Amino acid sequence: MTVLLDAPTSKDTHVAGLLRLATAGSVDDGKSTLVGRLLFDTKSVLADQYEAVERTSRNRGLEQADLALLTDGLRSEREQGITIDVAYRYFATPKRRFILADTPGHVQYTRNMVTGASTAELAVILVDARKGLAEQTRRHTAVSALLRVPRVLLAVNKMDLVDFDKDRFAEIEADFAAYATALGIEHHAALPVSALRGDNVVEPSADLAWFEGPTLLEFLENVPVQTERRPAGRFPVQYVIRHQSADYRGYAGTVASGHLEVGDPVVVLPSGQRSTIAAIDLLGRAVERATAGQAATVLLTDELDVSRGDLIAPAEAAPAAVRDVVATVCHLSEKPLAVGDRVLLKHTTRTVKAIVKEISAKLDITDPLAAAAAAGPAETDEFDWDHDAPAPHTLHANEIGRVVLRTASPILLEPYATDRETGSFLLIDPASGDTLTAGMSGDPLGVFS
Amino acid sequence: MSTLTHDETAPAHDHLRTLEAEAVHIIREVAAEFERPVLLFSGGKDSIVMLHLALKAFAPAPVPFGLLHVDTGHNFPEVLAMRDRTVAEHGLQLSVAHVQDYIDDGRLTERPDGTRNPLQTVPLVDAIQSHKFDAVFGGGRRDEEKARAKERVFSLRDDFGQWDPKRQRPELWRLYNGRHRPGEHVRVFPLSNWTELDVWQYIAEQDIVLPEIYYAHERQVFARGGMWLSPGEWGGPREDEPVQTRVVRYRTVGDMSCTGAVDSTAVDVAAVITEITASRITERGASRADDRLSEAAMEDRKREGYF
Numbered sequence: 001m002t003v004l005l006d007a008p009t010s011k012d013t014h015v016a017g018l019l020r021l022a023t024a025g026s027v028d029d030g031k032s033t034l035v036g037r038l039l040f041d042t043k044s045v046l047a048d049q050y051e052a053v054e055r056t057s058r059n060r061g062l063e064q065a066d067l068a069l070l071t072d073g074l075r076s077e078r079e080q081g082i083t084i085d086v087a088y089r090y091f092a093t094p095k096r097r098f099i100l101a102d103t104p105g106h107v108q109y110t111r112n113m114v115t116g117a118s119t120a121e122l123a124v125i126l127v128d129a130r131k132g133l134a135e136q137t138r139r140h141t142a143v144s145a146l147l148r149v150p151r152v153l154l155a156v157n158k159m160d161l162v163d164f165d166k167d168r169f170a171e172i173e174a175d176f177a178a179y180a181t182a183l184g185i186e187h188h189a190a191l192p193v194s195a196l197r198g199d200n201v202v203e204p205s206a207d208l209a210w211f212e213g214p215t216l217l218e219f220l221e222n223v224p225v226q227t228e229r230r231p232a233g234r235f236p237v238q239y240v241i242r243h244q245s246a247d248y249r250g251y252a253g254t255v256a257s258g259h260l261e262v263g264d265p266v267v268v269l270p271s272g273q274r275s276t277i278a279a280i281d282l283l284g285r286a287v288e289r290a291t292a293g294q295a296a297t298v299l300l301t302d303e304l305d306v307s308r309g310d311l312i313a314p315a316e317a318a319p320a321a322v323r324d325v326v327a328t329v330c331h332l333s334e335k336p337l338a339v340g341d342r343v344l345l346k347h348t349t350r351t352v353k354a355i356v357k358e359i360s361a362k363l364d365i366t367d368p369l370a371a372a373a374a375a376g377p378a379e380t381d382e383f384d385w386d387h388d389a390p391a392p393h394t395l396h397a398n399e400i401g402r403v404v405l406r407t408a409s410p411i412l413l414e415p416y417a418t419d420r421e422t423g424s425f426l427l428i429d430p431a432s433g434d435t436l437t438a439g440m441s442g443d444p445l446g447v448f449s
Numbered sequence: 450m451s452t453l454t455h456d457e458t459a460p461a462h463d464h465l466r467t468l469e470a471e472a473v474h475i476i477r478e479v480a481a482e483f484e485r486p487v488l489l490f491s492g493g494k495d496s497i498v499m500l501h502l503a504l505k506a507f508a509p510a511p512v513p514f515g516l517l518h519v520d521t522g523h524n525f526p527e528v529l530a531m532r533d534r535t536v537a538e539h540g541l542q543l544s545v546a547h548v549q550d551y552i553d554d555g556r557l558t559e560r561p562d563g564t565r566n567p568l569q570t571v572p573l574v575d576a577i578q579s580h581k582f583d584a585v586f587g588g589g590r591r592d593e594e595k596a597r598a599k600e601r602v603f604s605l606r607d608d609f610g611q612w613d614p615k616r617q618r619p620e621l622w623r624l625y626n627g628r629h630r631p632g633e634h635v636r637v638f639p640l641s642n643w644t645e646l647d648v649w650q651y652i653a654e655q656d657i658v659l660p661e662i663y664y665a666h667e668r669q670v671f672a673r674g675g676m677w678l679s680p681g682e683w684g685g686p687r688e689d690e691p692v693q694t695r696v697v698r699y700r701t702v703g704d705m706s707c708t709g710a711v712d713s714t715a716v717d718v719a720a721v722i723t724e725i726t727a728s729r730i731t732e733r734g735a736s737r738a739d740d741r742l743s744e745a746a747m748e749d750r751k752r753e754g755y756f
Contacts (some may be wrong), residue, residue, distance in 0.1 A: 017464035085599050090644045095462040118621035162632045166547045239481045243510040254474045283505040295473035308481050332619050433628030435618040
């Protein structure tokens, strides 16, 4: 019996019309085939696309159309038969629209999975039923946990190659449940499938009659989406809308989390000016309340000096401004990140100068818990655990580490574990403008302290 | 399964609210962070939807950037009329770059097949440079084509407007990085996550007016390369291509020489939505000759600076 994700019982979750999911797994696990199967069986692949795949498959001497070809977009990917980048796929059923971030599986592409997972509400991790929880599966699960993807599903693929063995599935499911729980993933589940044959992907399978759970697509259609993780409203000001003839001064932005209501006493940070929300405009419609993810325009009762990068928050539940940042980061760029580097830090709508003060540890993302356990319990100095290992000083592409930064001006950064929107940031190379590093404030995996 | 019951209270089209909010966020981000943005506007449905979103994003203030159109010289007159009406209605600033000027003075040569879509790239890049535009909004969607599926929302282009898929910046969370060096610019695609169906559902919901050729009408057409093309000054038909009258509509609107009409009886938005829901062919597959050139046709054109 599979552990199903919890039902949408409370008002903070609902079956939204749009689900963002990320898939992870290697070519060998059949991820491209699974994604191709989902697209094909939901009729999201149309005749001309399918004919192109059939033609290419024939040219390569394949007997069947290789559905994996549907997802390989770039010439080098097709030539090498690999996926080198995040690709976004779109499909829909009468119940839901899906945005699927398809990410490659190898360790040198960890950054791509981090990218795909950053916006995902669900991670689907592929595993080969013959292999069970491989090193790669552990890494994908850990990345999902690190990025605080709210829900993680293990798709146990190639069930046909283990004779649809119920016990084999149960074994993998139990291993996964234990690992996911240890990583602090609250909502997780496992499903048996055969992507190649289509078993339990869109249609149930007679060979998997013992499985009492839903098909993969049923699961995707019904899994709840967390819309409000916390009540406190966070509204980073994106753009100031002035309209002189109407004497209008509105603060445009996207509600990062929580909600805002007309009449709420608010504080504008970092200046600390106080006011009250006079009106909220939701793209031309006056509303009483705006919630996380909505693009709104907020009007205040007082004439204040508010500009891009400021944060409007409830007066009684405002975040503290910080200049010293301790974060877990994934380095993305081929150019390494080193202690002493001067960078730009982009957090919500505010970009500030920052300096890398310390790179205190690297994290083995394949098995972060083992690394934490080996280091022993936290001592007085929270970075003390790795005193045997010298501080790494540099981080290379795809490496995950613990970084201390000092910013030139204050930012309203909150722990990533509390809030993905106000807890995340980018480090940018001031010279080239390239994105260097993805940052998550605090210790989302709870392994460093 | 009992624990996975559907919440019937969810609004029917709340995916459109999500996509709309995301697009508005992107448009506002560009207006805030760039010096001279411009919105590529052809009068086609995707650019009309993009402009509609921009109007909403800054209301009650006007849109804080202008429009740019690369006119191939073979555009549908109905679409140009719509372009000009829209510009006048909203008091917008429109710049037009003409492919014909480039052909007249020899900077570009007409292709033997008469297709002018690939010829847009040079005038586009020139216009971006001469106006010093640093951000250019395009209506491209990732569902259109395989190479587009890999492109970022903020797509950095070098001095020549070229796209390098391996130099793309990762995009995480809601954090878009638009930093660029002098001479470089960023192409921005607010509709990246929309599908053709989303666009049409939004057009229906928001009562957006489109050029009439998107709906079924009687038209003189001739067959070429498996598509119905419209005769016109651009050169078609040849002697061996008989013209006939059919009831058709356009799924995409581009250069007349390579945009095909499809047989259709869909005379209004609702009928179009029903039709594309049932369609077994993608909009580009049905109506764009330029994408059929090779498996990597779009990727190659993007690398050269195309949208």
